[in-house]
């Protein structure tokens with residue numbers, strides 16, 4: 170599904186590579202978690218996978234379903250099935266949440282030469298998906314993310330993910346700023362989307378979320394590369410002993 | 422008189438040719454060759470003013486009115502205060518009268534219409550039948566004649582208006598909606614009473630020029646107590662190369678009446694700059710309510726700043742009556758140079774003026790636009806919402822003046838000016854003046870300048886939305902408050918126009 174090989178990423182504003190030789194292979198249907206201290210390059214990695222401008226690939230490759238995606242524009246990568254639930258979802262004043270989502274879905278459908286949805290068809294679809302995430306009509310009518318609480322923003326990201334039905338879902342610290350109830354709702358939303366032909370890359374700082382969404386693999390990322398890979402236990406180990414312990418071990 | 426006039430209009434030219442012939446002796450520049458060309462010769466002079474008046478078979482008082490304006494204009498100077506740079510206009514190198522293309526010359530079908538124009542129509546989603554009408558195809562009727570919501574169209578095709586729909590239905594209510602040249606004949610008492618009372622002939626260089634040589638435009642009168650049951654609409658289209666356009670519109674809403682008027686424009690590609698100097702006068706009597714909406718989409722010039730239309734417009738409303746209300750809404754996306762300040766004189770006590778504007782300037786376009794709210798009556802209210810968008814190398818200036826006179830006690834103004842920049846080679850300027858001369862009145866002013874944020878753009882792209890669509894989405898969001906002020910049937914078209922006019926502004 171997704172194969173990242175020896176990836177090196179530089180941000181225009183910064184002199185040295187932020188991602189320094191990153192390797193990862195995710196098969197269809199797998200859930201991978203990446204944990205790591207602040208500033209280790211997790212968000213940078215997610216932006217690089219999505220093709221954000223200003224993220225220069227200085228080495229290595231990213232393959233999706235056997236094909237390099239490095240020459241694709243962000244919107245084309247999205248259409249190929251890559252979705253990023255943002256750590257900080259953007260506010261767009263004056264643009265209705267609902268019409269934003271419909272524009273997104275129809276843009277992807279159009280690019281894939283599928284039939285676009287008319288407003289009525291779309292509304293039906295959105296209502297069905299939204300009810301599971303406790304997103305009500307009022308929230309759908311508000312301008313995109315404007316004045317949304319932290320929890321509302323994150324639930325709204327998962328709703329978009331459910332609507333767009335991506336092949337690879339990247340969740341960047343979706344758990345940060347969520348209370349227990351919101352965490353449960355978001356996790357349920359994610360779990361409902363798990364399927365043999367959909368993969369997940371879950372970036373998180375805390376082990377908490379992984380109690381709700383059970384990963385197949387856990388990777389520890391420090392200074393732009395993976396220093397250790399394991400099963401769900403590894404997350405518990407981090408929770409218990411902190412990253413410092415793992416970093417120290419790595420050095421020995 | 423009015424009979425002869427109508428006939429002349431239908432056959433388009435017998436009357437014109439007669440009038441031209443009768444003027445032959447007076448005219449020094451050799452007329453006979455020009456007649457075939459459907460233009461009066463280039464340049465402006467007393468003879469040309471006489472010719473225009475004669476071609477329209479106007480009464481003596483109208484000619485006198487024009488000549489006085491012309492005399493005054495010759496002593497005036499072009500304003501140099503706007504933030505606009507353009508090549509000096511040679512007023513003697515312009516045509517001041519173009520006859521509408523005769524049936525013979527008009528396109529037989531859309532196949533004969535300029536592809537660039539059709540492309541714009543298609544992007545705007547204008548139905549085929551309506552496209553034919555707009556492009557002046559022979560035999561095309563206004564398509565939505567039976568469709569809802571109703572829009573009555575008076576198409577200004579070059580200098581003379583052709584074709585009016587819904588006239589009968591309006592006539593039953595006593596509403597007059599016709600070309601101003603027709604109104605001069607059929608309702609001289611109304612025209613004489615109101616023309617030039619809102620925008621005096623001495624008002625400014627361009628308005629004075631218009632007063633001398635105005636070709637045609639629309640006239641609307643809504644009688645006392647009547648609410649106009651449909652949107653009144655005019656599609657302006659500049660069609661002849663190098664033809665100065667001098668429309669003149671006069672709308673009078675009598676006591677307790679209501680009207681919504683739409684002005685829309687599309688123009689074909691042009692290589693040479695075209696001068697346009699229109700005058701619009703609105704009169705609102707006691708409790709009358711006028712909504713005037715413009716979607717302006719004239720050819721803005723190419724990517725390198727060649728061609729495009731010079732648009733110098735004087736639009737003013739006189740809220741003469743108690744509790745009268747005028748709302749200007751404009752979406753300005755076209756023209757190479759725009760100079761336009763729709764204004765309200767709030768004369769009647771408790772009268773209200775509103776101005777909602779979106780001005781988009783892309784490539785090398787220059788827009789200097791804004792409004793003037795003059796508070797004279799007590800308890801008057803004004804509200805200004807201006808959204809300026811600049812992209813490419815364009816310059817966009819908001820210029821506003823709110824003037825609250827000493828007698829306008831308990832008055833209020835709210836002004837909001839927001840600018841959005843796309844890229845870093847364009848500019849936005851805000852020049853607001855507020856003069857409040859009494860202590861019981863209050864004004865509020867808010868201004869913001871923002872850029873389209875890379876992160877916002879990336880967020881849209883990541884959802885699969887293409888770059889141009891993403892910009893259009895964000896910009897439409899930015900303008901929402903103004904777009905919402907437009908009548909429904911215009912709002913959609915305006916949204917698409919916003920997208921079209923910003924094509925190529927990113928990436």
Ligand SMILES: Nc1ncnc2c1ncn2[C@@H]1O[C@H](COP(=O)(O)OP(=O)(O)O)[C@@H](O)[C@H]1O
Nearest residue numbers: 180182183187206207208209210211212213214
């Ligand atoms: N736009 C930027 N400009 C400069 N430095 C940046 C930028 N984005 C990220 N960085 C730096 O890159 C490193 C990795 O950041 P990030 O990927 O956000 O880490 P994480 O998501 O793991 O907390 C940090 O040192 C951060 O300061």
Ligand SMILES: [Mg+2]
Nearest residue numbers: 211212256342
């Ligand atoms: Mg991060």
